[in-house]
Amino acid sequence: MTEIANDSHRRGADDYRAGATAGVENCIETEGDPKSNGGLEYVVVTTPVLIVGAGAAGARVAIELAESGVDPLVIGKREHGDAHTTWAAGGVNAALGSLDPADDWAIHAADTFNEGHHLNDPEAVELTAQEMPDRIRELVEWGMPFDRTDDGEINQRYFGAQSYRRTCFVGDRTGEAMLETLIGRVRDLEVPYRENVMITRLLSDGERVDGAVGFDMETGEGLLFRTNHVVLAAGGFSALYHRHSSRDDENNGDGQALALEAGARLMDLEFVQFHPTGMVGERYGEEWDGRLVTEAVRGEGGRLYNAEGERFMERYSPDQMELDARDVAARAIAREVREVRGTDDGGVSLDITHRDAEYVRERLPSMVERFDSLGVDITEEPMTVAPTAHYTMGGVDIDFRTGETGVEGLYAVGETVAGVHGANRLGGNSLAETVAIGKLVGDHVASALTDADEDPDVTNGQQALAEREFQALRELTASDGNVTPMGLLEDLGDLLWDHAGILRDDAGLREGLAKLDALRERIADLRVESDFTSKSFEYAVDLSMSLTVAEAMLRAALERTESRGAHYRTDYPETESDWRVNLVTAVGTDGLSISRRGVGEPGPAVREALAEGYELDYHHLE
Known part of the structure; x- marks a missing residue:
């Protein structure tokens, strides 16, 4: 760094x-036997494009590159197919109009702007909303088993602050199903991959990147990646908080820190989304503290009650109730707890027992299974929940058509970046951003490659920087x-x-x-x-x-x-x-x-949708 x-x-x-000493002997190594210079033993790996992060965003970039005839190298800190994407349970947004034909991309964009309090990058929002119907159809072609209506259309559910039923889903395991689908496509295309690798520094002079340094987390071997193109898809930083919905060893700011110290800029870091419904309470155990109870529970009609049995969202949001924006619901729960109307565990109750038990098992199978393993039947008794740090709207400042960061050869995508979500993310848009913008970034990087990228140089200065890092x-x-x-x-x-x-x-x-x-x-x-x-x-x-x-x-x-x-x-x-x-x-x-x-202004179609004032009618669920 x-x-x-x-x-x-x-x-x-x-x-x-x-x-680390500054006067390390300079030498340009080639791939082969491990090298060392008083530090960590290391090998040199050459690739035209290095993708740091193997979740949905990194996978979609890799797919686009591979389909363009490029062999990128994807690296991840965990085993192939094990990424935070799997924890995005509730769904992915696209204006398909399966249940609400009046919905369209401009209304999707308008909802995104409203939820983001108009700090969103207009181009980023419009590209995401326009791209998503095709990206959903693409996922279907690759085998993603979306839930279907009786007519065979892709089913869609309500999510908080959405004007229409727009969120496509696979029960309550949508992220897992999406990642499985994308990884399946990656494997079909035989994209090179290395698992259990951690990047600790980008080789950059502040103007351009010449590679990256890291290590193999299983063998301890150092790795020097020679490449002219690095794509950061390493997630966000919500796990910095003590209660969060991630695993402790992910979403800890890797991508943002690497980019900042390589010379890129960050944006909107003050905006951290606290999801209203994280698990809380001794009954569930420390392992589950903060883990997400998907918004799909509220999207299917789940209700929030305080310890006095009061459905308190009637006070805070009588029109949108439990499906108001995440920041509104999270602050409402925090206030109930602060004013001593919370449970003994410092939370509130999330109750879906009024719904038919079989319907709940069909639509929320993962939630039913998880709570059943903890001795709670959510078809018969409520869950205890409280806000949890969930998503970071801030990140690397990029051009959304290209993924460029302002540092030559360095790109970023997914939760690593800022712009799509503004001051607050619309539920269902995180998965949407990964594939919508991931495709565009992959397409641009493929077009930027030249013959020189097949055998990239690492300057003596960058070699010395790498060896100081080791x-x-x-x-x-x-x-x-x-x-x-x-x-x-x-x-x-x-x-x-x-x-x-x-x-x-x-x-x-x-x-x-x-x-x-x-x-x-x-x-x-x-x-x-x-x-x-x-x-x-x-x-x-x-x-x-x-x-x-x-x-x-x-x-x-x-x-x-x-x-x-x-x-x-x-x-x-x-x-x-x-x-x-x-x-x-x-x-x-x-x-x-x-x-x-x-902040720029949206285009005419979105301005018209904003002027129409579309809004969720929660009472369709009653």
Whole structure:
């Protein structure tokens, strides 16, 4: 990662590399026997395109490249087919009109703008909404088994804040089914893949990338990737919070940190979506704390009740009820708990027992199975839920037709980027973005390749940078203090939950930044257990990236002195027209810098749809 002038920021992003020597002998290695220069033993891998991340976004980019005759290399931190996409249960949006023929792409775009509080990138939204009907049909061709209506059409359900039934689904395992379908297509096309690989640095001079450095998490072997084109599809950063809907070892800011320190810009980091319904309570156990209870439960008619048996959303949103925007529902639950109307576990009840039991089993099979394994029959008793950090609208600032980041050869896609969702994501749009924009990025990268990309160069300077990184990684394993990486990550999660959670204010954010500096000081006493293949080492590398993104997010949240979407300031509770701007974060000579950028306007068709004022009629479900 590029050295940063600001000392406190460098401590967060680069501390584990502090002992790396600068005068490493320069030499250009070729693929073959492992190389070493006093650091981690490594091999050189050459590829025309390196895709970092193997979820739906990375897979869709890879498919487009392969169909264009390019052999990219896809790498993932887990086994092939095991990515966070599988956790997106409820569905994927496309204006097919299966049940509501009046729906069209412009209304889909208008709903997305309204949910995003008009901070969305207009081109990104319109491209996603226009592309999605074809992307759904494409997935069908590749074998995705969408639920069907009695007439054989792709079935669609309500999701929060959508004007029509637009969310296509496979029961409540849509993300899993989508990833299986995409991975099946990837395998049919024989796309090269390496699993259990972690990238720790992009080789960049701030103007262009010449490759990447990482290691094999199973063997401990270092990897130097020679390539002129890197696509970041590494997810978001919601797992920085102590209650979140991800696994602990994903969505921890890898993509954003790598991009920032390669010279790219980040945008809208203050917008973190807290899903209203995460599992909570001793009954479920610590393993399940924060895990998502899909919005499909509310989309199929699930109701929220406080401890007094009151259906409290009638107070907060009498028209849209449980299917109002996620930020509205999450704040409502938080208020019920704060005002002592929550359960003993600090949550509320989500109840779908009024629906026919067989219908619930058919539409929500994964939820039924999960809760049944915990001794709860959701067809007969309610679930206990509370808000959980779920999705990050902010990320890398890109051109949505190309995926370009402003650093030559570096692209990004999926939850790694910002723009489609604005200040709050419309449910069902995360999976939509992965395949809609993923196809466009793959198409552009394929068109940008030249013959030189088959055998890319790595300059002497970049080779030296890579070897310094390998040496620093080796030295990280020798850390023998008293503080564990996991312990620091847990403290970071508590810090962000307490000071940059659902409700924020100036004093809390400043206190969070002060605590972040204190947490960084403790890295000097870090202890890394075992070797390169250990979880301790993985979390130590995660820590450096997570601290970078955490600081950027806290500073952006402090900068935005209004409430908008998922960003709620109790000291600035109103939405201000002057704040209809994106906040862009970059690395300057004095550390992180934040600037404002105006937001464009949507095209005529979307403006017309916005003027019509389409809105969900919740009472269709009653």
